[in-house]
Amino acid sequence: MITSDRLHIAGRRPKRITIQGVAGCYHDAAARGYFAGEEIDTIQCDSFQEMFDTLAADASLLGIMAIENTIAGSLLQNHELLRASNMQIVGEYKMRISHTLAALPGQTIDELTEVNSHPMALLQCEQFLLRHPNMKMIETFDTAGSAKEIAEKGLTGHAAVCGEYAANLYGLNILERSIETNKRNFTRFLILADPLIAGEERPSERFIDKSSVVFTLPHDKGALSKVLTILxxxxxxxxxxxxxxxxxxEWEYRFYIDLEFDSYSRYRQAVDAVRPLTNDLRILGEYNACKNEV
Incomplete structure (x- = not known):
């Protein structure tokens, strides 16, 4: 999703984006969706911790990270990884997660004996898979990784639950599309940048209408209520x-909040007003809210 003030950067050398997962994974697809119209190279990381370590080692890199899902909820670990880093949020992207059943060309569903994927993906497609008891569900590390392994090893009788992008990337045949039980399955991704380049990547002030903030509160009655009243x-x-x-x-909490606003100046006034009521308030990023779910 390119806002109007980001179009001028198209045509530069490829952006390098760190992702969690292998080529073809949903993070990869989300990166290409957000930076549509721009050339990008993805840097694959085995874990989100590795992704943050990679970002910390090279300030020229960008990152994309899932932060919440409409079915699974918030990715709590990722909130903490973001807070512990110095990365800033410069954008967001919302993408529908739609799973396919993919296998080697020429295979039919009746010939399949095993289906491989990440345990969450298998769970999200459970109703479809239970209608095909000939396929034994085997948990693997990654959806796209499962597709890659089937293609590279020529595993007949195996299928992957993966995204359409991964299936096409690895040359698999899509036997069924949209096999997830709940069709309203969306994931929200954050675009991350080092402070040294965040100013170049975030939209200009006139396009900023959302921010993410983290703070703690004193252990006083009504502390959170006072903050919400001011907002x-x-x-x-x-x-x-x-x-x-x-x-x-014990019994003290850190609060992560997302704010949307029509006036940037009033938003900044609100932050200044609540700051004395909080401890360790930090703005994790100011960016343009993603209005469309793809």
Whole structure:
């Protein structure tokens, strides 16, 4: 999703984007969706921790990271990895997660004896898979990785539950599309940048209408209510609030909130107004809200 003030950067040398997963995974697909019209190279990482380590080692890299899913909820570990890093959010992308059943060309569903994928993907397609008891469900590390292994090893009788992009990338034949039980399965991704280049990647102030903030609160009655009242006074829409316990401080919590607004200046006034009521308030990023779910 390229906002109008990002179009001028198209045509530069390829952007390098760190992703969690192998080529063809949903992070890969989301990166190509967000940077549609631009040339990108993806850097594959086995874990989100490895992704943040890679970003920290090279300030010229960008990252894309899933932060929440409409079925699975928030990815709590990723909230903490983001907070512990110095990365800034410069954009977001929402993508529908639609699974396919893919196998080697020439295979039919009746010939399949095993279906491989990430355990979450298998769970999301359980109703479809249970209608085909000849296929034994085998959990693997990655959806796209399963497709890659079947293609590279020529595994007949095997199928992968993966995205259409992965199936096409590895030359598999799609036997069934949209096999997930819940069709309203969307994941929200964050685009991350080092502070040294964040200013180049985030939209200009006139396009900024969303931010992500983290803070702690004193252990006082009504502390959170006071913050929410101030945000409401400044016409700030709280689109998400996620609390997480603070290790070593019993019954104290850290709050991650997403804010949407029509006026950037009123948003900044609201942040200044709530700051004295909070501890360790940090703006994780200011960006343009993704309006369309793909």
């Amino acid at each position: 409401s006074f400044y016409d700030i829409n709280l689109t998400k609030i996620q609390s997480m316990p603070i290790l070593g401080r």
